[in-house]
Structures are given as C-alpha cells and as structure tokens.
Amino acid sequence: MLAYEENPDKVERADLVVGIPSHNEAKNIGHSTAQAAKGLLDHFGGRNSVIINCDNHSEDGTKEVFLQTTSEVPKVYLSTPPGIVGRGYNLKNLIAKAVELQAQAVIVVSGDLNGITPLWIKNLGEPIFAGFGFVAPLYLQHKYEGAVGNSIVYPLTRALYGRRVRQPIGGDCAFAANLAETYLTHPTWNDTVAQCGVDIWMTTLAIYQGIPICQSFVGRPKNHQNDGPFVPPEPAFTHTVGTLLDLMMLFQDFWGRVKWSKPTAIYGFGVGEVETPAPIEVSEDELHQGFVQCFDRYQQLWETVLENNIYNKLGEIRELPMAHFSFPSELWARILFTYSVAYKKEVADRQELLKSLLPLFLGKTLSFVKKTERMSIQQAEEYIENECMIFEETKPYLLGKWGNLS
Amino acid sequence: MAKIMVVDDEEHIRLLYSEELKEEGYDVSTAEGGYKLLERIENEKPDLVVLDIKMVDYDGLDLLQDIRNQFYDLPVILSTAYDTFKEDMKSIAADFYVVKSFDLTELKKKIKMALEASIAS
DSSP states (O other), X not given: OOOEEEOTTOOOOOSEEEEEEESSOTTTHHHHHHHHHHHHHHHSTTSOEEEEEEESOOSSSHHHHHXXXXXXXOEEEEEOOTTOOOHHHHHHHHHHHHHHTTOSEEEEOOTTBXXXXXXXXXXXXXXXXXXXXXXXXXXXXXXXXXXXXXXXXXXXXXXXXXXXXXXXXXXXXXXXHHHHHHHHHOTTOOHHIIIIIHHHHHHHHHHHTTOOEEEEEOSSOOOBTTOOOSSOOHHHHHHHHHHHHHHHHHTHHHHTTOXXXXXXXXXXXXXXXXXXXXXXXXOHHHHHHHHXXXXXXXXXXXXXXXXXXXXXXXXXXXXXXXXXXXXXXXXXXXXXXXXXXXXXXXXXXXXXHHHHHHHHHHHHHHHHHHHHTTOOHHHHXXXXXXXXXXXXXXXXXXXXXXXXXX | OOEEEXXXXXXXXXXXXXXXXXXXXXXXXXXXXXXXXXXXXXXXXXXXXXXXXXXXXXXXXXXXXXXXXXXXXXXXXXXXSOSGGGGSGGGGGSSEEEEOOSOOHHHHHHHHHHHHHHHHO
C-alpha cells in the first residue's frame, strides 16, 4: 500500500530504524522527530540509523515539517495513497522499508507525543540489541487512561496467552529483524489490523511466536498532544477488540494449552524522573447513560448471546442507583468470554456483536472509576492485577464453552 | 520433584521454608543472598526461586531483574515482610509475591500456580 517515498539522503542500509506513524500531525511531528534524532545520537551514535515518517498522505504539511526538522540523522518519508488511512497501513509500510534496509531493530514512537524524550529511544531500543525480540512500553499513566487496555485487552491477552504485557496496545514499541519479517508476511494481516487493530496484532504475534519480550519503562508519562476522548470511538473499539477475537480463533491451539500467566523481563528503571500523569476528567453520567440507554437497542441481541443468569444480572446492574453502581469483575470476565465464543460461532453479525459490547464496556468502566476513585495509581494497578487473576481463574469457563480447540 | 531455591538472609526463614517445602515433596536448596546467586542458579537449575526483597546486603528487586534477564522464564516468588515494595515497578517482573508468615499456605499455593504456569508455557 506504499504510494510515495521521499529519501533525500538516499539511505540504502540502516542498523536501527525509528518509525513515526502519522496522519495530519504537522503541529506535533517536529517534536517527536527532534527527540528521536537526539535519542539516536546520544545513545546509538555508533550505529547507522534512520528516522522514517510513515504517513497517511497528510494534507496539513506533515511531510514538509518532518523533512525540514533539523537532524543529523537521515530521514525517509513514506506515504499511503490518498484516501487510505490507518495506523496499520503506516506500520506495514514502515516494516517493509525496515526489512529492505536490513535493519536489526525498529523502534516505533507516535507522532503526537509531547512526553517523548531521547530516553524513550534508548529504553525501547537497547533491549533489542541485548537479545529481546519485542519491547512493549511501560508508562506511568493515569488510572483512567487506557480504559480499553485496562478492562479488555490486558486481562484477556494475559489470560489467553499467558504473558503479562501490561500495555499491549501502548503504540510505542520496538522489535527485532526476525519479528519484522514475520509481521511482513504473516497471513493474519487484514483490513481491521490495518486500521486500529495493529497494536494488539503486533503484541499477540510476538507472544505467539515465543519471542523473548521485554517491557521497558520509558521514564515519563505518555502525554499525547491530541488527547482523544476518554471513551473510545466505536471504530477504534471494534477494530481493537475485533482483532483480538479474530486472533483468538486462529491461535486457539496455543491459548487452549496455557494455564495462568508469566511475567516478562523489564528494563529502564533508575531513570530518575518522577512525574505525575496529567489528570483525566471522567463523566460518570456519560458512562452511565452509555450503558443504560443501549438496553433497548441491544436487549434482543444480549438475550441471544448471554446466558440467562448473566443477562438477568445486567438487568439488576441497570437498576442500581449511581451511588451504588457496581459491575462485578467475574461477571465482566464471563461476558467477554461468552462474547468471544459468540463471535467465533457467529451467533450474530460480528460487527453488531462488537458494537453491542461497547455499552457493556462503558458500564464496566463506570464501575472501575467508582471503585478506584479514592485509590492512588499504584492501588488502581493492584485492582487491575486482581481483575486479571479473576480472568485467569475464570478461563476454564471459556474452555468449557469454546468447544473443539484443535 | 520440583527444585526450589529459597533466597533469604535470615536463617530462621530459610529453615522454616526449607522444612515445610520439603514436607510438600519439593527438593529445596537455600542461599543467603545475592553474591554469586546467578552462578548458583546456573549450576543448580532450580525450577523456582523464592526471593526475599529486603536483605541486608542486597536489593531483592535488583536481583529479580538480573534473574529475569538471564533466566527469562524461571518462576520467581517475592517474599516480603511489607507490601510497600509494590510501589516499585520492578516488582512486576516477579511471578507472584507473598507476605512473610509462619503459615505458608499462601506461599505453597503460589508455588503450585507458578510451576503449573511454567509447564503450560
């Protein structure tokens, strides 16, 4: 899907590639580029490096800002054709170019970060040269940031595949050459991955391939300059969860044999930076309305998909006053497991299924917000860890409903 | 019979853990601290390590990081008198943690889970 390349420095080989995916990031990409360049010079000065902006044919001057950013590190600009938008397309172009350049390591950082420092490049890149195949980010993040990751992707990925990658859709990561080749040719690539499903796709493939994984603390909170809404837009939600469920069907032979979970190696501590993440405003009313108001729309589908006791429990939760609102973690685990089985068996249209999960997720998120409102970040992390254990303990329920695993 | 290495600078803890875990059928060895610990792990090849966090001469969390980097999937259970260690993100490299107690029920449960996870993955 590559339509355009500009390689003013005529780069033909590189040991290390820093990729910056973008779509209309003219205001911000200069900062990410400058920080990446400084990180490469400060920490990988002896290596042959390049910075690649993989863009979605932005019309706001992203390309010009990127190429004009002063840097001693050579730069390459890549773009999809006009009208082709998706972070996955960007990353596919990046990976193809990295393979062409015979890069040993690829680091990916978003184009809209104001929290990025040169240390990010060091901490994401060094584990690859130390022998790890995939590096996931560890951010100090606000307890309400990354709600889809916290309530769905992390617990489900961990319970299924047995590896604890705390931020599996963090977006910033690094990977080695052999994994880049895998990404480029793996048959599980599809249009959903090409949109917002690419991050969970990359993490899941790394786990599935048995690649040694490291989680790296990048030293500062991840602050996007274009912070999105607390509640994810429906397409981003359905692409991410849809990819997760698609892979679940394909990799059932793997996760069916996994019991409990294991940690990964970690890297990047002692950076000396302690910074409080920016506060996130949450509208409890908006979450509550999002949950309650969809009962009429999805009642019939939920009755079809969910067991009676689960559906009835949802009805009870709906009637709870806001002050006592609670969505039990075990119920949530059972709902996600039931949905994954319904998705596999196509009990209903898959897109409609994914859409109908969003209001339930809003209810679960409201419950998380209420339970953790007086908690510190660390206490909220413990709460999430406990929820993950509930998912692992509830996995036999999934295995019982899933059917033939071979 | 799974081999468990108990790392703690307090002798009475090493003795307690060793006796109780042997009664459970495990093959138990003990170590006082960090000096040459990685070498011992390399030589003895335990199936699981129970690691004290606060030792006089060693930081258990630093040791944990070294173990994880060198022995990627070796299960490690952190053993601690206080749970304030959880404020340090390094602790996430452990499989589990237990608060020290003369009742080892929780430790035995976590050892069983960690060993099962090893087998599955």
